Amino acid sequence: MSCRLAKSKSPEFVDNLPEAQTAKPMNRQRKGLFWTAIFVALFALSQDYLFVEWPQATTLLGFPLWLFWYFFVQILLVAAIWLFSKKFWQD
Amino acid sequence: MVYVILAAYIALVFASSLRGTRTIGRTPEGYFLANRNLTTLTLFFTILATNFSAYYFIGFAGEGYRRGYAFYVIMALGTALACLSFYLIGDPVWRLGQRHRYITPAELIHHQSGSRVFALLVALVMVAFTLPYLALQIVGAGYLLEVVTNGGIPYLAGAALLTCFTIAYVFIGGMTSVARTDLKQGILMFALMLIAAIIISSKLGGLPKANEAVFARLPELFAREGADGYYTPAKWFSWLVFWLFCIPMFPQIFMRFYIARTLDHLKRSAVLYAFAPLVLSLLPVIIGVLGHLSHPGLEGKAADEILPLMLVSHTPEWFAALIMTGALAAFMSTLDSQLLALSTITTRDFLPLFGWKPRALGEEVRMGKAWVVLFAIAGLLIAWHPFATIFDMGKMAFSGLAMLFPPVFFLLRVKPFPPLAGIGAIVAGEIGVVAFHYGWLPPSCCFGFEPFIVLLALELLICTFGWLRAQTWSRRNEV
Numbered sequence: 001m002s003c004r005l006a007k008s009k010s011p012e013f014v015d016n017l018p019e020a021q022t023a024k025p026m027n028r029q030r031k032g033l034f035w036t037a038i039f040v041a042l043f044a045l046s047q048d049y050l051f052v053e054w055p056q057a058t059t060l061l062g063f064p065l066w067l068f069w070y071f072f073v074q075i076l077l078v079a080a081i082w083l084f085s086k087k088f089w090q091d
Numbered sequence: 092m093v094y095v096i097l098a099a100y101i102a103l104v105f106a107s108s109l110r111g112t113r114t115i116g117r118t119p120e121g122y123f124l125a126n127r128n129l130t131t132l133t134l135f136f137t138i139l140a141t142n143f144s145a146y147y148f149i150g151f152a153g154e155g156y157r158r159g160y161a162f163y164v165i166m167a168l169g170t171a172l173a174c175l176s177f178y179l180i181g182d183p184v185w186r187l188g189q190r191h192r193y194i195t196p197a198e199l200i201h202h203q204s205g206s207r208v209f210a211l212l213v214a215l216v217m218v219a220f221t222l223p224y225l226a227l228q229i230v231g232a233g234y235l236l237e238v239v240t241n242g243g244i245p246y247l248a249g250a251a252l253l254t255c256f257t258i259a260y261v262f263i264g265g266m267t268s269v270a271r272t273d274l275k276q277g278i279l280m281f282a283l284m285l286i287a288a289i290i291i292s293s294k295l296g297g298l299p300k301a302n303e304a305v306f307a308r309l310p311e312l313f314a315r316e317g318a319d320g321y322y323t324p325a326k327w328f329s330w331l332v333f334w335l336f337c338i339p340m341f342p343q344i345f346m347r348f349y350i351a352r353t354l355d356h357l358k359r360s361a362v363l364y365a366f367a368p369l370v371l372s373l374l375p376v377i378i379g380v381l382g383h384l385s386h387p388g389l390e391g392k393a394a395d396e397i398l399p400l401m402l403v404s405h406t407p408e409w410f411a412a413l414i415m416t417g418a419l420a421a422f423m424s425t426l427d428s429q430l431l432a433l434s435t436i437t438t439r440d441f442l443p444l445f446g447w448k449p450r451a452l453g454e455e456v457r458m459g460k461a462w463v464v465l466f467a468i469a470g471l472l473i474a475w476h477p478f479a480t481i482f483d484m485g486k487m488a489f490s491g492l493a494m495l496f497p498p499v500f501f502l503l504r505v506k507p508f509p510p511l512a513g514i515g516a517i518v519a520g521e522i523g524v525v526a527f528h529y530g531w532l533p534p535s536c537c538f539g540f541e542p543f544i545v546l547l548a549l550e551l552l553i554c555t556f557g558w559l560r561a562q563t564w565s566r567r568n569e570v
Contacts (some may be wrong), residue, residue: 049324054315062302064313070164074171078365085358
């Protein structure tokens with residue numbers, strides 16, 4: 001099927017969300033909110049100036065302490081996206 | 092020795108990228124999208140190598156030298172957050188691409204919105220803002236080859252040489268060649284960077300000792316807000332969210348969402364994409380920070396040369412040449428994808444507007460190849476006399492492309508979405524980008540945030556308003 005930019009003005013197809021994502025909409029919506037909250041919380045952890053003042057010193061390997069905080073946040077993010085891809089992001 | 096390494100590298104990459112591409116590249120889907128058949132590792136590396144351009148080698152070390160370890164977080168966590176776009180944009184793009192066999196972003200936009208103007212506007216913005224970014228790769232490659240060969244290959248000759256080499260394998264093998272080359276170049280450039288960081292820090296007495304020595308001289312490089320307090324809370328917020336909006340709107344990345352063999356491959360690539368920058372982004376920043384021990388006092392653009400300077404100071408000549416070859420790999424792996432994406436968009440979206448229609452299956456591929464050459468020449472012409480510094484060219488290109496995110500997201504995820512709202516949002520956003528770039532609007536009106544954040548917020552407002560209006564109309568019609 002050709003998908004070039006045809007001259008017609010009205011859409012031939014307007015796709016809705018895939019079936020898997022429309023099944024049990026309330027339940028899915030709740031789970032969607034849960035995962036949104038998880039990722040917003042992770043992003044909030046990256047705004048560390050709001051809740052902590054880091055000491056001006058070096059620690060392990062000569063890196064500053066706050067750098068380890070960010071290693072931790074990113075590992076949490078990787079774990080979250082992995083779980084998200086298993087539990088919520090469906091085929 | 093430098094020439095031998097460069098020649099060997101070019102021959103190896105070229106030969107291996109062409110294996111088995113003859114049959115794949117005959118159809119438009121085969122040439123432009125590798126028959127939508129990439130598995131996790133190839134997909135991940137082609138996205139990563141496409142995204143980690145020359146800026147990874149040159150810019151990361153330079154910014155590490157100027158700003159310190161705070162820059163690492165911006166790039167590592169910022170890039171990792173962009174993995175969410177694999178779901179927000181990549182998932183619907185992949186599904187709709189499988190169902191309707193779209194090849195370009197504009198085909199999807201047109202089919203889903205029914206608006207040809209909306210689709211062409213997206214295509215136009217993609218071409219207009221990718222072209223300077225493409226030229227930026229050529230500029231970087233030219234500079235680097237000149238440094239590596241000690242001026243033996245002048246800037247413009249080096250830029251032309253590497254552009255011709257990139258054209259050659261894109262021309263022959265299309266997306267299949269590009270993806271295979273990206274896999275090899277990606278592994279090569281990151282392995283070499285790891286070895287370089289290990290050698291340099293051990294020559295300086297080991298990483299802890301070297302870091303302590305820099306800290307004793309310049310503690311601000313270890314401060315959370317970076318040297319000179321550069322990363323204020325508003326700037327920190329701006330840069331961390333920016334990549335999420337920007338990366339999926341690069342046409343070369345957007346089109347990669349089409350080419351995963353299954354959704355599982357796309358999901359696994361998203362997880363790997365979140366993890367990779369954790370280590371990869373740290374390596375050049377370490378070299379940049381430790382650069383103060385061997386080459387103190389570099390200022391402005393001179394700091395961008397810290398990586399080659401450190402390599403020359405602390406590693407044998409052949410190894411420095413090898414690392415610089417890795418940097419060239421980074422340039423080319425971005426350039427090849429950009430050339431292919433722009434030629435695809437032009438061939439399929441713009442040429443039919445002027446009455447061109449392929450008469451045979453192979454004609455479209457041949458036309459695409461011709462546009463690969465034309466875009467490469469256009470990039471070389473810009474690189475001949477760059478209109479701005481590398482950083483400014485990059486920032487403008489990234490901001491312009493990021494402005495496509497809100498309307499595309501609304502179209503894919505929030506229905507009903509009127510195309511007029513999408514068109515309005517893009518026009519407002521792009522006018523804003525140009526106005527801030529040329530100083531017609533003062534940055535002071537952004538309350539300390541980067542201008543692109545204010546413009547994205549404006550676009551989100553326009554899109555939300557359009558969506559609410561469309562919802563009201565559709566409810567009225569139902570009644």
